[in-house]
Amino acid sequence: MFRLQGSKVLAVDMTGDAVKAKNGSMVAYDGEMAFKKLSGGGEGIRGMVTRRITGEQMTVMEVKGHGTCWFADRASEINLVGLQGDKLYVESSNFLAADARLRTGTSFTGARGASQGNGLFTTTVEGHGQVAIMSDGPAVVLRVSAQYPLTVDPGAYVAHQGNLRQSFQSGVTFRTLLGEGGGEAFQIRFEGDGLVYVQPSERNTIAGDV
Helix, strand or coil, rough: CECCCCCCCCEEEEEEEEEEEEECCCEEEEEEEEEEECCCCEEEECEEEEEEECEEEEEEEEEEEEEEEEEHHHHHCCEEEEEEEEEEEEEEHHHEEEEECCCCEECCCCCCHHHCCCEEEEEEEEEEEEEEECCCCCCCEEECCCCCCEEEEECEEEEEEEEEEEEEEEEECHHHHCCCCCEEEEEEEEEEEEEEEECCCCCCCCCCCC
């Protein structure tokens, strides 16, 4: 159902099924498609829903029909993640599309979200199906194991999945080590067993400071 055309365009082939996607990310489609907002009602391409979470705005649409839709957003790199009953945590700004059968929700992030200026919640996607996430530059998928915990700069974090625990190490970031940051700052530490997706270009944060 999901396939990449190059690294920056997602093609979704539909035969009567549906996909959830970031508002404004569809660049073309063929066949017969219907667009509606997820909270019910509102046919047509203007039928979108806006949900606001602690000041963070995320707009999502549902596309259903027969044919192919192509999605892209600001020439971002796109990564496909297959879920087999597990849960993916992804920053809302990095979410592009998901199989409509997947359950989406929110999860409390606390200090991490506050440091990034993205609010206190992040998007969760759970079930069986595919998810397309975006990154600024080609994403790197890093394995976390009991023997090898992982520490990540909050500005480079994109998503994670698996049995992982998060903690925050205050007082130092990669920027402050280089003398480019100021104030009290922190890194995210992941322990357990799972995967973490990071991007090579850091998003704008509050200088990593809390």
